[in-house]
Amino acid sequence: MAQTIRIIKKYPNRRLYDTEISSYITLEEIRQLVLDGENFEVRDAKSGEDLTRSVLLQIISEHEEKGQPMLSPQLLSQIIRFYGDSLQGFMGPYLERSLQVFLDQQQQFRNQLNSLMGQTPWSMLNELTERNMDAWKSMQRGFLDAATQARPGATTGTGGAGRGGKKS
Numbered sequence: 126m127a128q129t130i131r132i133i134k135k136y137p138n139r140r141l142y143d144t145e146i147s148s149y150i151t152l153e154e155i156r157q158l159v160l161d162g163e164n165f166e167v168r169d170a171k172s173g174e175d176l177t178r179s180v181l182l183q184i185i186s187e188h189e190e191k192g193q194p195m196l197s198p199q200l201l202s203q204i205i206r207f208y209g210d211s212l213q214g215f216m217g218p219y220l221e222r223s224l225q226v227f228l229d230q231q232q233q234f235r236n237q238l239n240s241l242m243g244q245t246p247w248s249m250l251n252e253l254t255e256r257n258m259d260a261w262k263s264m265q266r267g268f269l270d271a272a273t274q275a276r277p278g279a280t281t282g283t284g285g286a287g288r289g290g291k292k293s
Contacts, residue, residue: 128164130164130165131163131165133166133168134169135170141180155180159184
C-alpha cells in the first residue's frame with residue numbers, strides 16, 4: 126500500500142495551508158509533522174514548486190537561534206565551502222549516511238542500556254526505594270533488638286537468674 130504524501134501549500138503571504146486538515150498551520154506544526162514521521166511536501170500555492178527544503182531550513186534556522194545550537198560556525202563554514210566544489214554531490218549523501226549511522230548507534234545504545242537495566246528508570250527507582258526501605262526496617266529492628274538486650278532486667282533466657290547472674 127503506497128503512503129500518500131501530505132501536501133502543504135505555501136501562499137505569497139507566507140501562510141501555510143495543510144490540505145489534509147483544510148486549515149492553516151504554523152512552522153511549529155510542520156516541525157511536529159517531522160517529529161511524527163509524517164510524509165509531506167510544501168508546495169508553492171501558485172506555481173506548484175517544491176518548497177519543502179526551504180521550509181525545513183527555515184525551521185532549522187529558527188531553532189538554531191534558540192537555546193543550544195547544533196551547528197557551530199565552523200561546521201556551517203565547512204558546509205558552505207563544499208558548495209561549488211567538485212565533491213559537492215557527495216557531501217549530502219555522506220552527511221545523510223553519517224547521521225543514519227549515528228541514529229542507529231544511538232538506538233543500539235538505548236537497547237543495550239534497557240537490556241542491562243531490564244527495566245524503565247521508574248521501576249528501577251521504585252525497586253531502589255523498596256530496597257532502601259527494607260534496609261531501614263532491618264536497621265531499626267537491629268537497634269530495637271540491641272536496646273532490648275542491653276536493657277537492665279531484660280530476659281536473657283537464663284531462667285530468671287536476675288542481675289547477679291547466679292541462682293540463690
